[in-house]
Amino acid sequence: MASTKSRASDKKFAERPVEGLSEAEAEAELARLAAEILHHDQLYYAKDAPEVSDAAYDELRRRNAAIEARFPELIRADSPSRRVGAAPSAGFAKVTHSVPMLSLQNAFDEADLRDFFDRVRRFFRSAGDTVEVMAEPKIDGLSAALRYEQGRLVVGATRGDGVTGEDVTQNIRTVKTVPEKLAGNDWPEVIEVRGEVYMERAGFFAVNAEREAAGEPVFANPRNVAAGSLRQLDPAITARRPLKFFAYHWGEASRPFARTHEEALDCFRRWGFSVNEHSRLCRGVEEALAYYHEIAEHRAELPYDIDGVVYKINDLALQNRLGMVSRAPRWALAHKFPAQQATTVLRDILISVGRQGALTPVAVLEPITVGGVVVQRATLHNEDEIARKDVRKGDTVIVQRAGDVIPQVVGVVMDRRPKDAEPYKFPDHCPICGSLAVREEGMVVRRCTGGLICAAQAVERLKHFVARDSFDIEGMGSKHIAEFWEDGLIRTPGDIFRLKAETIAGREGWGEVSARKLIAAIDERRQIGLDRFINALGIPQVGQATARLLARHYRSLVAWRREMEAAQDPESPARAGLLDVHGIGEDMAADIIGFFAEPHNRAILDDLGGEVSVHDYQAPAQRTASPLAGKTIVFTGSLTAMTRSEAKARAEALGANVASSVSSKTDYVVIGADAGSKATRAAALGVTTLDEAAWLDLAGLVDAAG
Numbered sequence: 001m002a003s004t005k006s007r008a009s010d011k012k013f014a015e016r017p018v019e020g021l022s023e024a025e026a027e028a029e030l031a032r033l034a035a036e037i038l039h040h041d042q043l044y045y046a047k048d049a050p051e052v053s054d055a056a057y058d059e060l061r062r063r064n065a066a067i068e069a070r071f072p073e074l075i076r077a078d079s080p081s082r083r084v085g086a087a088p089s090a091g092f093a094k095v096t097h098s099v100p101m102l103s104l105q106n107a108f109d110e111a112d113l114r115d116f117f118d119r120v121r122r123f124f125r126s127a128g129d130t131v132e133v134m135a136e137p138k139i140d141g142l143s144a145a146l147r148y149e150q151g152r153l154v155v156g157a158t159r160g161d162g163v164t165g166e167d168v169t170q171n172i173r174t175v176k177t178v179p180e181k182l183a184g185n186d187w188p189e190v191i192e193v194r195g196e197v198y199m200e201r202a203g204f205f206a207v208n209a210e211r212e213a214a215g216e217p218v219f220a221n222p223r224n225v226a227a228g229s230l231r232q233l234d235p236a237i238t239a240r241r242p243l244k245f246f247a248y249h250w251g252e253a254s255r256p257f258a259r260t261h262e263e264a265l266d267c268f269r270r271w272g273f274s275v276n277e278h279s280r281l282c283r284g285v286e287e288a289l290a291y292y293h294e295i296a297e298h299r300a301e302l303p304y305d306i307d308g309v310v311y312k313i314n315d316l317a318l319q320n321r322l323g324m325v326s327r328a329p330r331w332a333l334a335h336k337f338p339a340q341q342a343t344t345v346l347r348d349i350l351i352s353v354g355r356q357g358a359l360t361p362v363a364v365l366e367p368i369t370v371g372g373v374v375v376q377r378a379t380l381h382n383e384d385e386i387a388r389k390d391v392r393k394g395d396t397v398i399v400q401r402a403g404d405v406i407p408q409v410v411g412v413v414m415d416r417r418p419k420d421a422e423p424y425k426f427p428d429h430c431p432i433c434g435s436l437a438v439r440e441e442g443m444v445v446r447r448c449t450g451g452l453i454c455a456a457q458a459v460e461r462l463k464h465f466v467a468r469d470s471f472d473i474e475g476m477g478s479k480h481i482a483e484f485w486e487d488g489l490i491r492t493p494g495d496i497f498r499l500k501a502e503t504i505a506g507r508e509g510w511g512e513v514s515a516r517k518l519i520a521a522i523d524e525r526r527q528i529g530l531d532r533f534i535n536a537l538g539i540p541q542v543g544q545a546t547a548r549l550l551a552r553h554y555r556s557l558v559a560w561r562r563e564m565e566a567a568q569d570p571e572s573p574a575r576a577g578l579l580d581v582h583g584i585g586e587d588m589a590a591d592i593i594g595f596f597a598e599p600h601n602r603a604i605l606d607d608l609g610g611e612v613s614v615h616d617y618q619a620p621a622q623r624t625a626s627p628l629a630g631k632t633i634v635f636t637g638s639l640t641a642m643t644r645s646e647a648k649a650r651a652e653a654l655g656a657n658v659a660s661s662v663s664s665k666t667d668y669v670v671i672g673a674d675a676g677s678k679a680t681r682a683a684a685l686g687v688t689t690l691d692e693a694a695w696l697d698l699a700g701l702v703d704a705a706g
Contacts, residue, residue: 018063018066018067018070019070021067023071026067026070026074027071029067030067030068030074030075030076031076033060033064033067034064034080037060037061037064037080038179038181064079092166092167092231092233093166093167094160094164094165094166094167095145095157095165095166095167096163096164097162097163097165097192097251098192098251098252099192099251099252100162100163101143101145101159101162101165101194101251102324102328102329104328104329104333104334105332105333105334106334106335106336107333107335107336108335108336108338110289112333112335113285113288113292113311113333113335114285117131117284117285119330120313120318120322120331122643123322123643124321124642124643124646125643130284131284131285131313132283132284132314132315133282133288133311133312133313134261134265134280134281134282134311134312134314135281135288135291135292135310136248136276136279136280136309136310137276137278137295137302137308137309137310138306138307138308138309138334138335138336139196139246139276140198140221140223140304140305140306140307141197141198141222141226141246142158142159142196142197142198142223142227142230143159143194143195143197144156144157144158144168144172144195144197144230145158145159145192145194145251146192146193146194147190147191147192148182148187148190148191148192148193149189149190150189151181151182151187152180152181153169153172153173153178153179153181156168156171156173156178158230160468161469161544163531163548168230170235171229171232171238172230172245173235174235174238174239175243175244175245176243176244177245177246177273178245179271181272182271183270183271183272184270184271186257186267186270187267187271188253188254188257189255190252190253190254191250191252191253191257192251192252192253193247193250193268193271193273194247194248194249195247195248195249195273196246196248197244198222198223198243198244198245198246198305199222199225199226199241199243199244199304200222200244200303200304201222201303201305202303203222203241203243204219204222204225206242207219207225207242220373220374221305221373222304223305226243229241229243244274245273245274246273246274246275247273247275248265248279248310249264249312250264258316259315259316260314260315260316261312261313261314261319262281262314265279278295281314288311292309296337299337306337307336307337308334308336308337309334310332310333310335311333311335312331312332313331319331320653321646321649322646323649323650323653324649339400339401340401341399341400341410342368342370342375342398342399342400343368343396343397343398343399343413344365344366344367344368344375344396344399345365345366345395345397346364346365346391346394346395346397346409347364347365347366347393348364348393349361349362349364349380349386349391349393350362350364351427351431352456353432353454353456353457354456355457355463355464355538356447356457356538356540357430357449357450357451357454357457358445358446358447359426359431359437359447360379360380360381361379361380361382362377362378362379362380363379363380363397364376364377365378365397365399368399370400370407373401375399375401375407377407379408379409380408382446383426383439383444383446384444389409389410389411390412391409391412391424392417392422393421393422393424394417394420395412395413395416395417395421396413396416397409397413398411398412398413426446428446430454432455433450433453433455433456435448435449435451435454436448437449455485458491459481461538462481462485462496463481463482464536464538465493465496465537465538466481466496467536469532469535470532470535470536471525471536472525472532473496473521473522473525474521474524475514475517475518475521476496476518476521476522480518483507484499489503492604492607493536493604493607493608494604494611496522497526497611497612499518499519500519501516501518502515504518525612526611526613527613527615528612528614528615529551529615529617529618530555530556530557530560530614530615530617531544531547531548531550531552533557533614534547534550534551534560535547537595537601539591539592540591540595541587541591541592542588542591542592546583546588549581549582549583549584550581551617552617552657553581555616555617556614556616556617557616561596561605563577563578564578564593564595564596565596565602567589567593567596568593568596573663575589575593576663577665578592578593579660579661580660580661580663581657581659582648582659582660626654626655626656627654627698628651628654628656628698628699629654629655630655631655631656631657631667631668632657632659632667632668633651633656633657633658633659633666633667633668634658634659634661634662634670634678634682635647635658635669635670635672636670636671636672636675636676636678636679637673637676637679638672638673638674639672639673639692640673641696641701642701644672647695647699650699651699654699662681662685664685664687668687668688668689668690668695668698669687669688669689669690670689670690670691670692670695671689671691671692672692
């Protein structure tokens with residue numbers, strides 16, 4: 001607590017006109033103002049308990065700004081002025097998350113939730129135990145990660161693809177419920193707090209009213225406003241938007257700070273964050289279900305949009321043991337609310353052609369609002385679904401947003417069917433190139449056989465190539481790809497990197513400045529990581545998660561390509577090695593090998609080699625050094641201290657590659673009871689073998705044996 005003398009001194013400075021302050025007095029006054037304004041921000045935004053009037057608060061900010069204008073060299077790193085933005089930047093830098101920001105597995109009904117609890121019990125062989133979870137409303141906003149060092153905010157980033165996000169630090173500073181400095185003194189030296197940036201409905205309506213008055217298009221929903229506001233290049237625009245932040249988890253932490261998720265949320269509250277007041281500890285599946293129904297019943301009364309409930313295993317030690325699957329933690333689940341529905345008229349059925357040639361029917365609808373979003377098109381899935389539901393042009397149909405996101409036609413209102421409505425005949429030729437569209441036996445999808453001559457497939461592949469999860473070329477949207485293709489400016493991915501500003505400038509919608517900015521954005525992407533590059537190729541069944549598996553296993557483009565070309569021989573070690581990658585089966589392997597068997601695809605890789613540089617894969621930094629990082633490990637036989645699933649999860653969490661068969665590239669084979677041929681093969685190849693005790697020691701799980 002400040003002494004009487006220092007408080008009197010502070011008051012003296014506060015009463016003195018800015019023009020009369022010396023440099024030393026100004027420095028002291030700026031320190032006082034930073035602390036006082038931060039105090040009032042926390043009271044108002046985090047605790048909803050202001051102790052001064054708006055006018056008094058505004059006066060503090062005006063005085064701070066006046067002193068900074070007179071003494072710009074004294075502006076502090078934690079200055080309140082930094083929370084209202086800085087000069088616009090040219091774009092956002094990338095931030096690699098030291099701990100990946102993974103998505104959540106979804107549950108859509110009670111059975112899914114019960115399965116989740118059962119899986120956790122099976123994982124630990126604890127069928128009779130009660131599983132405790134923290135439950136909280138699932139906010140419909142934008143995920144963000146806030147990194148604090150020595151208690152001060154240093155980086156704010158979006159989730160991005162889960163591994164790499166955008167640096168929105170200057171924008172995140174303008175969100176009033178984000179502390180610039182953590183309260184208290186019990187926080188780790190480094191802590192990355194994660195949560196959701198969102199906008200309440202009242203703020204959403206106010207923003208839309210302003211835009212409508214200015215003749216600007218309105219936003220569809222609060223989530224879109226929050227996401228768009230956080231990604232403004234000018235932080236001053238972000239500052240004018242009434243954004244808020246709920247803290248709900250964390251990433252990197254320099255030391256443990258809680259034993260349970262409940263304790264962690266209490267820490268966040270003490271440090272100055274807003275934590276959802278409706279979070280609740282639930283003991284067992286019945287309490288979790290009761291919570292879900294309670295939140296669903298009062299959903300409309302909340303001031304913000306939610307689309308479900310999130311459950312997280314409360315015990316952090318159990319969270320750590322459960323680990324992750326490819327894209328999601330095993331210890332958390334998002335229980336979505338039932339999809340919202342509405343009825344409208346189906347005007348037409350169009351066929352879209354995907355990058356792999358799949359013909360997908362799309363319903364063209366009379367515009368209708370579903371769950372706060374105007375829907376004009378909805379998926380009809382495939383020809384079997386059209387036949388099963390007997391969907392016809394002119395029908396009045398029931399439309400829902402599955403998971404509150406993807407619009408789909410779920411049924412027909414038969415008593416409102418027009419008398420002249422005829423059954424829909426699915427095309428047997430591609431509507432784009434006219435090639436035969438075939439449906440293989442046992443498949444629900446009909447595909448265009450046009451391949452490389454089909455413009456729709458080519459365009460969709462190029463769109464995927466530049467998309468955010470691939471090369472992420474800013475300003476190269478779907479519309480531009482289609483236009484450049486139609487005019488012959490691009491045909492292959494390599495053509496994108498050979499575009500010239502003078503070729504683009506002068507086209508409709510393009511000037512010299514916008515053309516140069518696009519070329520600059522393309523040039524910025526001439527360096528790319530191996531996992532993004534693999535994803536960009538658009539190989540069937542290979543998405544982000546599988547691309548990351550392949551990159552992690554093969555490490556370099558040269559090694560991956562060499563092995564995949566060698567894998568054309570079904571008896572080759574290279575093919576066996578691909579199947580040895582944990583998570584890749586026969587069908588997926590066939591698609592990957594088939595990609596390299598096509599001469600055109602190899603030519604594309606050769607061409608890209610002259611335009612871009614593909615960096616070798618580098619795993620995200622581990623919080624602690626791991627003796628298993630980068631090692632390949634195989635488990636055989638049964639373990640007593642844990643299930644095989646838990647052992648594999650632990651190995652992957654420590655940076656190891658878990659394989660299913662033993663080869664000369666295997667580093668360790670863990671041998672449990674009743675081990676079979678894998679133990680024999682490991683001995684023959686001279687691979688290091690570990691008994692269960694040695695495995696537990698290597699994995700830092702010596703306590704698990706007890």
